[in-house]
Amino acid sequence: MTATLVGKHNLKQHGLKQQRLTDQSGNSRRSATEGWRRRAPLLPALIFTVLVTQLPFVVTLWYSLRSWNLLRTDGDIFVGLRNYADIFLDSTFRGAALNSVVITLGCVFAAMVLGTFFAILLDRSFKGRGVVRTMLITPFLIMPVAGATLWSVSMLNPSFGLVNWFIGLAGIAPVDWTSSYPVVSILMALVWQWTPFMMLLVLAGLQAQPKDVLEAAQIDGAGWWKTFTFVTLPQLRRYIELGVLLGAIYVVNTFDQIYLMTAGGPGTASANLPFYIYQRAFLGFDIGQAAAMGVVVVIATIVVATFALRLIFRSFDTKD
Known part of the structure; x- marks a missing residue:
């Protein structure tokens, strides 16, 4: 009889624990959904900022690794970090x-x-x-x-x-x-x-x-x-x-x-x-x-x- 009561108590505690985990998971999903819903209107501005600032900077990085002089037709070759060494000298x-x-x-x-x-x-x-x-x-x-x-x-x-x-x-x-x-x-x-x-x-x-x-x-x-x-x-x-x-x-x-x-x-x-x-x-x-x-x-x-x-x-x- 005692073993049966203990087993029912354990099952009840396990069920409560599962319910709490389910509630927490649901709250977490709702919180994430709410966060994305608030951020969504800002995504176009973020994408535009990345396009007009970060992409040109990446292209500038690429140019900085090349020897490209518009007066030389044989230019535009990859030189690595030589440009950086030259400017510091x-x-x-x-x-x-x-x-x-x-x-x-x-x-x-x-x-x-x-x-x-x-x-x-x-x-x-x-x-x-x-x-x-x-x-x-x-x-x-x-x-x-x-x-x-x-x-x-x-x-x-x-x-x-x-x-x-x-x-x-x-x-x-x-x-x-x-x-x-x-x-x-x-x-x-x-x-x-x-x-x-x-x-x-x-x-x-x-x-x-x-x-x-x-x-x-x-x-x-x-x-x-x-x-x-x-x-x-x-x-x-x-x-x-x-x-x-x-x-x-x-x-x-x-x-x-x-x-x-x-x-x-x-x-x-x-x-x-x-x-x-x-x-x-x-x-x-x-x-x-x-x-x-x-x-x-x-x-x-x-x-x-x-x-x-x-x-x-x-x-x-x-x-x-």
Whole structure:
């Protein structure tokens, strides 16, 4: 009798276990179906993104492994990694890489400092603040080609540029900026264009900080500088990091200002990597080496952007 009851109990427990497994399996299938139902509308966009970004990159990889010069009819042969070895031995490539770093870091740093300064000014209430804010934002809305032409012709022209007129008031002789200081000239135009972007990000951070914290700092007797250093600046850290990352990603691909203001010159003194790749591909007709340079630039950009994104996500995950 006892054995019979034990057997019935075991069968019941086994049946309950099977039912739970069946329910779990059904829930898992429903969850997977629901997940695919939600992802399905995004599949066309994903397929389009792969077609327009990844396939060209794969073709570029293939070109980078071949020696293909459009001026040689006997070209287009497989050479493996020789193109990569050649570009790293190329002093012009190293100089262009150094210019890319200098232009990117210089532009992002100067634009962030000026943007923070203007954001602090606009965070205060004063008459005509809306007009001033609109005027400060305007440079970012101008097309890069128009901005580069403006700086090359109206601002930095050695004969009638406004910069030379301004320094002439102090008795300084006129300077041919684009010839004597090509990288500085490009930096002027880039900082002028990107300062409004940094200003908007920092201004958003300033307006998002809790007012009660600022009031508590004032009650404790903290001055403006201590309040900014120990309260406001930590609050702005995420916005500053985001501005630096986005600015660096875009500025490293600068082409318009270099092409229109200095054409990479004198010689290749102001050429960055995108402009030098353009020269190798469309002026030197060396498709293999240009493709290899493009692959190196893409990989380096991905590595730097991934590292920066991890730092930003880590700061967002940190609880204040």
